[in-house]
Amino acid sequence: xxxQLRDPKEVMKLSRLGSFHQSKLSFLRSFLQEFKNWEYKRDxxxxxxxxxxxxxxxxxxxxxxxxxxxxxNKISDQERSDRVIATKxxxxxxxxxxxxxxxxxxxxxxxxxxxxxxxxxxxELTLSRANKSVRIFDYVVECLSKGKQPDxxxxxxxxxxxxxxxxxxxxxxxxxxxxxxxxxxxxxxxxRLEMMLVYLVRQFTFDQVNHIAKSKNPKKAVKLxxxxxxxxxxxxxxxxxxxxxxxxxxxxLNNWIMARETALKQIREIKEVKKKDVDLIISCLQNSKKNIxxxxxxxxxxxxxxxxxxxxxxxxxxxxxxxFDFEREFSYNDLYIWAKNNLGEECLEFMVSVIMEPYEKxxxxxxxxxxxxxxxxxxxxxxxxxxxxxxxxxxxYSDILKIxxxxxxxxxxxxxxxxxxxxxxxxxxxxxxxxxxxxxxxIARDICKLxxxxxxxxxxxxxxxxxxxxxxxRHVVRRAFITEKFPYAEIQDNTIGSKLxxxxxxxLKLSFFGAVKFDPRSDKWLRICMFxxxxxxxxxxxxxxxxVYNSIN
Amino acid sequence: MKSFSEIDTTVKRxxxxxxxxxxxxxxxxxxxxxxxxxxxxxxxxxNSYFKIYNQKQFQKISLISKINxxxxxxxxxxxxTNFLDQVINLEKMDEINFExxxxxxLFLPFVSRSTEIIGKRIFLxxxxxxxxxNFNQSIYSNYLSGDIIDSAKKIKIKFIENxxxxxxxxxxxxxxxxxxxxxxxxxxLKNSAAGAGLTDND
Numbered sequence: 001x002x003x004q005l006r007d008p009k010e011v012m013k014l015s016r017l018g019s020f021h022q023s024k025l026s027f028l029r030s031f032l033q034e035f036k037n038w039e040y041k042r043d044x045x046x047x048x049x050x051x052x053x054x055x056x057x058x059x060x061x062x063x064x065x066x067x068x069x070x071x072x073n074k075i076s077d078q079e080r081s082d083r084v085i086a087t088k089x090x091x092x093x094x095x096x097x098x099x100x101x102x103x104x105x106x107x108x109x110x111x112x113x114x115x116x117x118x119x120x121x122x123x124e125l126t127l128s129r130a131n132k133s134v135r136i137f138d139y140v141v142e143c144l145s146k147g148k149q150p151d152x153x154x155x156x157x158x159x160x161x162x163x164x165x166x167x168x169x170x171x172x173x174x175x176x177x178x179x180x181x182x183x184x185x186x187x188x189x190x191x192r193l194e195m196m197l198v199y200l201v202r203q204f205t206f207d208q209v210n211h212i213a214k215s216k217n218p219k220k221a222v223k224l225x226x227x228x229x230x231x232x233x234x235x236x237x238x239x240x241x242x243x244x245x246x247x248x249x250x251x252x253l254n255n256w257i258m259a260r261e262t263a264l265k266q267i268r269e270i271k272e273v274k275k276k277d278v279d280l281i282i283s284c285l286q287n288s289k290k291n292i293x294x295x296x297x298x299x300x301x302x303x304x305x306x307x308x309x310x311x312x313x314x315x316x317x318x319x320x321x322x323x324f325d326f327e328r329e330f331s332y333n334d335l336y337i338w339a340k341n342n343l344g345e346e347c348l349e350f351m352v353s354v355i356m357e358p359y360e361k362x363x364x365x366x367x368x369x370x371x372x373x374x375x376x377x378x379x380x381x382x383x384x385x386x387x388x389x390x391x392x393x394x395x396x397y398s399d400i401l402k403i404x405x406x407x408x409x410x411x412x413x414x415x416x417x418x419x420x421x422x423x424x425x426x427x428x429x430x431x432x433x434x435x436x437x438x439x440x441x442x443i444a445r446d447i448c449k450l451x452x453x454x455x456x457x458x459x460x461x462x463x464x465x466x467x468x469x470x471x472x473x474r475h476v477v478r479r480a481f482i483t484e485k486f487p488y489a490e491i492q493d494n495t496i497g498s499k500l501x502x503x504x505x506x507x508l509k510l511s512f513f514g515a516v517k518f519d520p521r522s523d524k525w526l527r528i529c530m531f532x533x534x535x536x537x538x539x540x541x542x543x544x545x546x547x548v549y550n551s552i553n
Numbered sequence: 554m555k556s557f558s559e560i561d562t563t564v565k566r567x568x569x570x571x572x573x574x575x576x577x578x579x580x581x582x583x584x585x586x587x588x589x590x591x592x593x594x595x596x597x598x599x600n601s602y603f604k605i606y607n608q609k610q611f612q613k614i615s616l617i618s619k620i621n622x623x624x625x626x627x628x629x630x631x632x633x634t635n636f637l638d639q640v641i642n643l644e645k646m647d648e649i650n651f652e653x654x655x656x657x658x659l660f661l662p663f664v665s666r667s668t669e670i671i672g673k674r675i676f677l678x679x680x681x682x683x684x685x686x687n688f689n690q691s692i693y694s695n696y697l698s699g700d701i702i703d704s705a706k707k708i709k710i711k712f713i714e715n716x717x718x719x720x721x722x723x724x725x726x727x728x729x730x731x732x733x734x735x736x737x738x739x740x741x742l743k744n745s746a747a748g749a750g751l752t753d754n755d
Contacts, residue, residue, distance in 0.1 A: 171558025471574045
């Protein structure tokens with residue numbers, strides 16, 4: 001039986017994308033899989049009694065070495081801010097390509113803590129900073145220094161000792177351009193080096209608390225129990241900065257979603273389902289119930305989603321335990337059809353993630369397809385005709401063409417780049433200044449304009465000739481022809497309407513990163529946790545890949 | 554050193570800010586990145602052009618002909634965009650000439666990218682400076698100074714037919730040498746070494 005890929009007009013709606021969860025395809029999991037056989041080492045720990053100083057970690061295989069350099073600094077509580085406009089952080093990090101010399105470390109000491117206003121070089125691959133969790137960092141130090149382990153329940157409410165506020169890569173602030181490293185086998189999956197940075201930062205947080213506790217009370221202090229460490233991740237605070245990324249990288253977006261959709265399709269096409277595979281799925285579902293119970297948020301929007309997920313998860317488990325029929329062929333397809341008719345979006349997409357768990361043979365080859373050579377499809381196919389373009393718009397954007405942009409509510413917002421921080425922002429077109437400097441992120445509106453513009457053009461007119469007088473729509477002509485080839489390249493929704501929930505866009509990207517515990521703090525920013533439950537670096541070689549479902553068990 | 558990614562982003566934003574449409578600004582980001590990657594002074598030339606862009610008038614050509622002349626200097630960006638968009642038709646003309654173009658180095662990446670579309674090399678002269686544009690993979694040139702070129706009296710674009718740089722007899726000589734790596738097959742090897750069926754009728 002051949003199952004069709006799901007319709008992009010169903011999958012690429014914002015509310016659906018905002019219901020995605022981590023899976024075996026997520027970048028932090030595929031990073032751990034790739035690097036599990038690399039040699040991990042802490043090369044330097046040079047911290048004072050308060051935990052300030054330099055720490056270096058590395059991953060090594062054959063002649064390749066990646067080194068994380070951590071700079072821990074003293075800042076006052078008043079200076080600590082998660083907002084991207086902050087200028088000081090508890091710690092700053094860079095991932096260095098190779099082994100840094102003393103001169104490199106000295107140069108980076110002057111620049112890495114300054115983040116956006118510092119300068120990196122092509123030797124550095126990624127850059128980040130993080131702040132201590134005020135809620136638990138000092139508490140953990142205090143406990144350890146007194147010879148006690150911290151209270152697990154208290155830690156579970158936070159889930160991390162440090163929270164990063166940005167992770168930069170791909171040429172930002174002078175970092176190495178992607179082209180310099182893109183042919184390295186070990187980083188074929190997207191964001192591999194960003195994930196490596198975050199993972200090693202997590203280890204730094206454990207080493208730092210242990211070090212401070214020991215300095216405080218050398219005779220009595222104990223180390224943080226590895227079982228507790230394992231259940232701590234790294235927090236992340238994410239604002240609108242991430243949202244335009246998925247609009248600006250249509251090919252990459254397509255490849256991520258295509259991998260996920262292909263995995264689902266291939267699983268639905270499994271003819272004979274093995275009991276051991278279903279047992280694994282049921283165990284992941286049962287374990288994840290505990291994780292979901294532990295998923296706290298003050299956001300009403302998210303609370304509603306979590307409650308629906310909890311309810312639906314019971315139904316899903318019930319289905320697996322009582323209705324799932326191994327005797328029937330293609331029983332995953334039956335499951336999917338049932339789930340589509342009986343579960344909400346949040347749980348449906350959760351299920352899509354979980355049923356991948358037993359099928360490495362399906363997901364592993366797909367991971368290698370998730371990067372993109374975007375330059376290849378940048379040039380507009382000028383030899384095509386208006387008829388070709390019209391067909392693309394009518395076929396690929398039919399839902400978008402139904403949006404009436406003359407209505408104020410459909411045209412309410414505009415995206416702009418803040419002068420202060422060079423970061424994307426969203427504002428009300430009818431109340432706020434700056435819409436004349438709008439970023440080209442209102443794709444749905446501009447596609448509608450393009451459709452209207454070509455309505456009176458001859459079908460035989462070449463695109464190259466059409467562009468002669470229509471360069472104001474050049475950016476969407478380019479996109480339309482990308483979407484023609486790559487079905488999941490475009491969000492099939494309005495990114496400037498009054499009902500827009502920008503966190504849906506953030507959540508989509510973060511789910512592919514492998515984040516859990518989405519905690520919206522408003523409709524424009526959220527907190528998440530990464531690597532919670534992940535094996536520690538020393539355990540990597542013997543770890544299994546299902547750790548994410550055991551994270552608080 | 555600025556990364557190519559920073560160059561792309563900043564050029565795109567600067568181009569929009571000076572008055573180009575987003576779609577053209579996107580092209581410029583990629584173009585200047587390309588020039589800089591090939592070691593040509595793209596950013597320097599663009600910066601100089603933008604300093605005078607809104608003070609002077611530039612000819613914004615739409616339809617490119619075999620010979621294009623203007624008393625007002627051609628805008629290299631609009632000329633380049635239209636060259637890129639019309640290259641399939643322009644190729645039929647064999648040779649295209651522009652007289653009087655401002656900052657002609659900014660025109661170059663559009664022509665380089667056109668070679669990829671038509672699958673042919675282009676030989677481009679900016680006055681006495683020569684550029685061989687190879688399928689957007691490389692640019693071979695006698696211009697190495699990295700100076701700002703603020704104008705060109707004449708730009709000549711010549712489409713080069715796809716042909717080898719060598720003669721048939723040179724190929725044959727080399728091919729003969731390459732045969733030195735082949736093994737003469739015995740009758741037995743002819744029957745057993747190929748792997749294909751021994752009859753073609755099954």
